[in-house]
Amino acid sequence: MALSLEGIKVLDLTRVLAGPYSTMILADLGAQVIKIEKPETGDDSRQFGPYIEDESAYFMSINRNKKSVTLNLKKKKGKEILLGLVKEVDVVVENFRPGTMEKLGLGYDVLKEVNPKIIYAAASGFGHTGPYSKRPAYDAVVQAMGGIMSITGQKGGKATRVGSSIGDITAGLFCTIGILAALINRNSIGKGQKVDVAMLDCQVAILENAIARYIVSGIVPQPAGNRHSSIVPFEPFDTKDGEIMVAAGNDVLWVKLCKALGIEKLAYDERFLTNPLRNKNYNELRPIVAKHFMEKTTKEWQDILDDIGVPNGPINTIDKVLKNPQILAREMIVEVEHPRAGKMKMPGIPIKLSETPGTIRTAAPILGQHTQEILKEMLNMNNEEIEKFKKLNIF
Amino acid sequence: MALSLEGIKVLDLTRVLAGPYSTMILADLGAQVIKIEKPETGDDSRQFGPYIEDESAYFMSINRNKKSVTLNLKKKKGKEILLGLVKEVDVVVENFRPGTMEKLGLGYDVLKEVNPKIIYAAASGFGHTGPYSKRPAYDAVVQAMGGIMSITGQKGGKATRVGSSIGDITAGLFCTIGILAALINRNSIGKGQKVDVAMLDCQVAILENAIARYIVSGIVPQPAGNRHSSIVPFEPFDTKDGEIMVAAGNDVLWVKLCKALGIEKLAYDERFLTNPLRNKNYNELRPIVAKHFMEKTTKEWQDILDDIGVPNGPINTIDKVLKNPQILAREMIVEVEHPRAGKMKMPGIPIKLSETPGTIRTAAPILGQHTQEILKEMLNMNNEEIEKFKKLNIF
Numbered sequence: 001m002a003l004s005l006e007g008i009k010v011l012d013l014t015r016v017l018a019g020p021y022s023t024m025i026l027a028d029l030g031a032q033v034i035k036i037e038k039p040e041t042g043d044d045s046r047q048f049g050p051y052i053e054d055e056s057a058y059f060m061s062i063n064r065n066k067k068s069v070t071l072n073l074k075k076k077k078g079k080e081i082l083l084g085l086v087k088e089v090d091v092v093v094e095n096f097r098p099g100t101m102e103k104l105g106l107g108y109d110v111l112k113e114v115n116p117k118i119i120y121a122a123a124s125g126f127g128h129t130g131p132y133s134k135r136p137a138y139d140a141v142v143q144a145m146g147g148i149m150s151i152t153g154q155k156g157g158k159a160t161r162v163g164s165s166i167g168d169i170t171a172g173l174f175c176t177i178g179i180l181a182a183l184i185n186r187n188s189i190g191k192g193q194k195v196d197v198a199m200l201d202c203q204v205a206i207l208e209n210a211i212a213r214y215i216v217s218g219i220v221p222q223p224a225g226n227r228h229s230s231i232v233p234f235e236p237f238d239t240k241d242g243e244i245m246v247a248a249g250n251d252v253l254w255v256k257l258c259k260a261l262g263i264e265k266l267a268y269d270e271r272f273l274t275n276p277l278r279n280k281n282y283n284e285l286r287p288i289v290a291k292h293f294m295e296k297t298t299k300e301w302q303d304i305l306d307d308i309g310v311p312n313g314p315i316n317t318i319d320k321v322l323k324n325p326q327i328l329a330r331e332m333i334v335e336v337e338h339p340r341a342g343k344m345k346m347p348g349i350p351i352k353l354s355e356t357p358g359t360i361r362t363a364a365p366i367l368g369q370h371t372q373e374i375l376k377e378m379l380n381m382n383n384e385e386i387e388k389f390k391k392l393n394i395f
Numbered sequence: 396m397a398l399s400l401e402g403i404k405v406l407d408l409t410r411v412l413a414g415p416y417s418t419m420i421l422a423d424l425g426a427q428v429i430k431i432e433k434p435e436t437g438d439d440s441r442q443f444g445p446y447i448e449d450e451s452a453y454f455m456s457i458n459r460n461k462k463s464v465t466l467n468l469k470k471k472k473g474k475e476i477l478l479g480l481v482k483e484v485d486v487v488v489e490n491f492r493p494g495t496m497e498k499l500g501l502g503y504d505v506l507k508e509v510n511p512k513i514i515y516a517a518a519s520g521f522g523h524t525g526p527y528s529k530r531p532a533y534d535a536v537v538q539a540m541g542g543i544m545s546i547t548g549q550k551g552g553k554a555t556r557v558g559s560s561i562g563d564i565t566a567g568l569f570c571t572i573g574i575l576a577a578l579i580n581r582n583s584i585g586k587g588q589k590v591d592v593a594m595l596d597c598q599v600a601i602l603e604n605a606i607a608r609y610i611v612s613g614i615v616p617q618p619a620g621n622r623h624s625s626i627v628p629f630e631p632f633d634t635k636d637g638e639i640m641v642a643a644g645n646d647v648l649w650v651k652l653c654k655a656l657g658i659e660k661l662a663y664d665e666r667f668l669t670n671p672l673r674n675k676n677y678n679e680l681r682p683i684v685a686k687h688f689m690e691k692t693t694k695e696w697q698d699i700l701d702d703i704g705v706p707n708g709p710i711n712t713i714d715k716v717l718k719n720p721q722i723l724a725r726e727m728i729v730e731v732e733h734p735r736a737g738k739m740k741m742p743g744i745p746i747k748l749s750e751t752p753g754t755i756r757t758a759a760p761i762l763g764q765h766t767q768e769i770l771k772e773m774l775n776m777n778n779e780e781i782e783k784f785k786k787l788n789i790f
Binding site: 002007008016017029048051052057058060061125127128133135136139141144146147150151152154157160161163164169170173174175180181184185187188189191193195196198205207208209210212213217220221222224225226230234235236243245306309311312316317319320321322324326327329330332333345348350351354356 | 520
């Protein structure tokens with residue numbers, strides 16, 4: 001079956017998470033992604049735990065479907081080879097600190113001279129412009145600076161980091177969107193362009209209504225615990241044996257919830273008739289609802305609420321996520337066979353396309369696994385040249 | 396200046412957040428987005444606070460650049476008009492509960508008969524397949540079920556909801572990627588396809604290394620506080636007057652950090668030489684580093700660490716985000732003039748394109764603001780017909 005991005009070639013200079021996450025999506029959707037790695041050590045994340053048979057499970061889970069070519073970009077011949085590859089591809093992606101590619105003599109200006117149709121995507125901590133541009137950043141830093149930590153956490157508690165690196169991941173997602181938009185646009189304008197995505201910018205872009213709340217009220221948003229900031233009831237409740245998340249997002253669901261709880265009268269109590277009223281009278285409403293949830297187990301409430309159509313769910317730990325029937329039915333946990341590490345489970349592809357679905361074709365590459373293959377295929381190098389450059393530590 | 400997605404027409408049946416977030420990105424990048432809303436009440440989120448001059452700031456912040464057409468899809472003529480519009484556009488996006496469009500007689504099968512080139516994107520809680528497919532969901536439910544809550548929170552504390560609706564937002568991002576990939580693919584296969592994105596799936600896709608950690612160790616990941624799960628030191632430290640996030644992501648940065656703290660000897664202490672060792676001996680390392688951070692203010696440490704190149708940042712609240720020089724320099728806070736609500740600040744566009752940058756051209760529409768304009772322009776309706784259908788409550 002055909003793949004959506006078949007025929008699109010991507011030269012992938014990225015490391016760690018934001019960039020590799022973006023090129024993983026491109027690869028899952030069918031692009032040919034050629035990962036350029038430092039000889040000997042490769043992508044930094046090859047050194048991140050946990051390990052399976054000395055292979056980084058971290059690296060493996062975000063580098064499937066890619067090919068690995070080692071190349072020393074500090075050597076003149078390494079740069080020449082890179083520029084040769086740039087001529088053959090559609091997209092270059094990097095997530096170095098701004099200025100690094102220029103220092104190597106491989107900035108966008110140089111690359112577009114070689115290939116004016118190239119789309120050059122850069123994901124960085126602070127972006128390629130602005131006073132902080134050249135500063136280094138990691139996920140935790142942009143989560144801290146971008147505001148998301150300040151609104152995450154238990155009520156009255158400390159600012160809390162989101163438990164996965166969404167600073168990187170959202171930058172990877174926006175970067176992917178930018179690349180695809182530039183590819184679409186290239187058909188009209190006939191040339192490439194630069195896509196500049198900053199992790200910090202992306203954190204601002206996902207703040208949702210926090211900015212609006214602050215501007216309208218003048219009150220600085222704080223960690224609000226597990227409550228929705230403006231909808232009631234929309235939070236977890238303790239049950240007889242655990243917790244259940246309940247999201248009665250509108251007046252109809254509020255009435256249904258009251259019926260399910262056996263407190264139908266409450267639905268028509270004038271203190272709680274509309275969402276603005278439920279917000280206003282939250283401190284009266286919560287204990288009543290909470291008391292009733294203590295009467296049954298999470299599973300019992302799930303069945304009752306599912307039946308009546310009130311959105312709800314258990315708070316799953318990772319072991320439960322891996323067994324969830326819906327997640328399994330959607331192929332969101334896939335098992336990929338790695339030549340060294342064996343079978344490994346990882347997240348599947350969340351973009352389900354009816355005609356050209358994404359596929360997982362290969363495990364993450366071993367460092368330099370495809371150096372010879374790619375140099376022969378794309379640059380017509382012969383064995384002799386490859387051997388010579390190998391001895392010169394070019395790859 | 397041209398826009399990347401100029402010429403792409405999107406019929407937007409979405410409400411609340413996941414869908415509108417996706418079509419906002421398409422609109423920011425230049426697509427013509429025609430938002431179809433229920434007559435009289437419109438998008439549910441028009442009822443979500445906070446309000447400015449009776450206009451929902453929530454709605455305004457994610458519906459800029461769109462046009463609003465009211466249409467009653469329960470009436471036969473309303474459906475006819477919708478199908479007429481489907482013929483004229485490239486993409487249809489909806490985020491109803493699966494089955495809703497079919498019940499209206501407007502499922503993908505019907506729409507693709509009318510326009511085989513249509514790309515039909517559906518963002519839903521659980522997706523269009525699988526045992527939970529028809530269940531309702533909101534952000535809080537998928538954050539709970541997808542695992543992210545179980546790994547977010549203070550160490551030893553409760554599972555914590557991420558403070559913005561990343562269940563919706565990540566689905567909006569993946570949905571946008573799916574739409575753009577399908578548009579690219581349409582040039583090859585000459586027909587459209589269905590893009591099915593589930594919020595729950597997207598939560599699994601952003602779990603980062605939590606799945607790998609669980610599989611390798613057998614230990615169920617818990618909220619880990621603000622520490623990185625595998626890199627040390629990579630967490631906030633208390634200072635003389637607040638906190639500072641520090642991310643020494645590799646051995647070189649570790650050495651630099653020790654120099655900055657005036658404890659250079661520690662860098663070469665054999666207990667802390669490599670990241671695996673720093674992980675292993677974390678309980679010995681943390682108090683030493685923490686003690687030194689108490690000696691200066693956050694601002695003093697920021698200057699010292701910036702100078703030496705160690706990634707760091709303050710934990711900004713929303714008021715500080717709105718004043719951050721980098722965020723402002725990147726135009727990530729924009730002011731949009733709304734005809735009723737006046738000037739309103741909202742996040743800018745995080746995808747910075749060099750040749751065809753996204754733009755914010757118009758504020759969010761008033762309900763039905765463009766009904767006449769679009770029906771005249773796309774379906775050649777005249778004033779008389781429009782008046783007639785208005786009386787019949789078609790819009």
